[in-house]
Amino acid sequence: MIKTSYISKTVADLKPSGIRRFFDLAANMEGVVSLGVGEPDFVTSWSIREAAIASLEEGRTSYTANAGIIELRREISWYMEKEFRVSYNPDNQIIVTVGASQAIDIALRAVVNPGEEVLVVEPCFVSYAPLVSMAGGVPITIQTDKEHDFKLLPEVLEAAITPKTKAIMICSPNNPTGTQLGKEDLTRLSEIIKKHDLLVIADEIYAELAYDEAFTSIAVIPGMMERTILINGFSKGFAMTGWRLGFVCAPKEISEAMLKIHQYTMMCASTMAQYAALEALKNGMEDVEEMRRSYRRRRNYIVKSFNEIGLDCHNPGGAFYAFPSIANTGLSSQEFAEQLLLNERVAVVPGDVFGQSGEGHIRCSYASSMEQLQEAITRIGRFLER
Incomplete structure (x- = not known):
C-alpha cells in the first residue's frame, strides 16, 4: 500500500x-x-490528414524548434491578423503547444507566484481552477447567471478584485454556456482590468465557432494586448481534437517565460501535427x-x-x-x-x-x-x- x-x-x-x-x-x-x-x-479534413501523412513519408520525424516550426508560427501570425485583427511576431510571441490545455498550463505557471489570486469566471471549463492551484495560485471564482446570459458584469468583476489578484481567466465563446462576449462587453471589462493592472488569460479556442456576430478578441481592445495571454488551437474549429495542437500568443517577455517551461516539460509539439496544422491554416477555411x-x-x-x-x-x-x-x-x-x-x-x-x-x-x-x-x-x- x-x-x-x-x-x-x-x-x-x-x-x-x-x-x-x-x-x-x-x-x-x-x-x-x-x-x-x-x-x-x-x-x-482529408487535405490536413494528407499533409500529416506526407510529413511522415518525407521523413520529418525529428524534434522541431521548441516554439514550433517557423512556417507554422508565421502562418498563425498571418491568420490571427487576418481573422481577428491581432498582430503577433512569429519569432518571439507565438508558441505552438500540445493542445490549448498545455498553453493554459504554461501561461499560469509563467505568471503566477505562490499565493497570488486568479479570478475564474464560472460556469467554466473544469480544468481552470485546478490548473491555477497546480501553478501555486489561489483560484477565486466569480459567479455569472442566466438572467444576464452568463455574461460577466463589470461591477461583479470589480467586487472580486483584491490586492492579491494577479489575473483573470476569460473564455469566449464559453464552455459550457456558449455565451460570447461582444466588443462592448469586453470594452467595459477591460476598463476594470486596466484600472487594477491585471493580466488576462483569454481562452479563445472556440473563436472560429461564432454564429450571430463576428468574434472579438479581448486583445484588440485598446491597452489590452500588452496584458493579454491569448490561447487558441486547432481542436474545435478545425476538428483536430486528437491531434493535440494549440498555440499561445503573448507579449515577448511573457512568451519567453512560457517557452522556458515548455522547453523543460514538453520539448515541442508533435512534428506531424504541426505540418497538418500548417495545411489547415492555408487551405482549411x-x-x-x-x-x-x-x-x-x-x-x-x-x-x-x-x-x-x-x-x-x-x-x-x-x-x-x-x-x-x-x-x-x-x-x-x-x-x-x-x-x-x-x-x-x-x-x-x-x-x-x-x-x-x-x-x-x-x-x-x-x-x-x-x-x-x-x-x-x-x-x-x-x-x-x-
Whole structure:
C-alpha cells in the first residue's frame, strides 16, 4: 500500500473531473445517445490528414524548434491578423503547444507566484481552477447567471478584485454556456482590468465557432494586448481534437517565460501535427465555414426544442453547447443527469461540474448528427413527462 504522504498535497486535494464520471457510466451502457462529448463530430479534413501523412513519408520525424516550426508560427501570425485583427511576431510571441490545455498550463505557471489570486469566471471549463492551484495560485471564482446570459458584469468583476489578484481567466465563446462576449462587453471589462493592472488569460479556442456576430478578441481592445495571454488551437474549429495542437500568443517577455517551461516539460509539439496544422491554416477555411453553418443549424434546432419541451434555454452565441435550465423539475443537476441516463439512455453533463453557478442546468453538446439530436430531444421530452 502506497503511503498517502507520497502524494503531493496540491494534487491530493484536486477533485477528479466531473465530466469523466458520466462518460464512464455511459460507456458501459448500450443504446446511449450522448450529448456529453465536447468535441466536433466531423472528421479532420482529408487535405490536413494528407499533409500529416506526407510529413511522415518525407521523413520529418525529428524534434522541431521548441516554439514550433517557423512556417507554422508565421502562418498563425498571418491568420490571427487576418481573422481577428491581432498582430503577433512569429519569432518571439507565438508558441505552438500540445493542445490549448498545455498553453493554459504554461501561461499560469509563467505568471503566477505562490499565493497570488486568479479570478475564474464560472460556469467554466473544469480544468481552470485546478490548473491555477497546480501553478501555486489561489483560484477565486466569480459567479455569472442566466438572467444576464452568463455574461460577466463589470461591477461583479470589480467586487472580486483584491490586492492579491494577479489575473483573470476569460473564455469566449464559453464552455459550457456558449455565451460570447461582444466588443462592448469586453470594452467595459477591460476598463476594470486596466484600472487594477491585471493580466488576462483569454481562452479563445472556440473563436472560429461564432454564429450571430463576428468574434472579438479581448486583445484588440485598446491597452489590452500588452496584458493579454491569448490561447487558441486547432481542436474545435478545425476538428483536430486528437491531434493535440494549440498555440499561445503573448507579449515577448511573457512568451519567453512560457517557452522556458515548455522547453523543460514538453520539448515541442508533435512534428506531424504541426505540418497538418500548417495545411489547415492555408487551405482549411472552407471546411471551417461548412462546419460553422452546420453547427448553427443544430444550435437553432436544439435551443428551440428545449424551450418547446419546457426547459428554458438561452441562445448561445458560439461554441457547440446548449445550457438549458432544469430548475423547474425540482431535481439537482446531478440527479437530473443520472436519472436521464438510467431511464432514457441520454448522456448529458450536470451543470454544477462547471462551478456552482452551473447548478440547475445541464450541458448538452450539439456536435452530433441531427438524427441523434432529434432522438435525444424525444427521449428528454419523454423523461420530463414521466
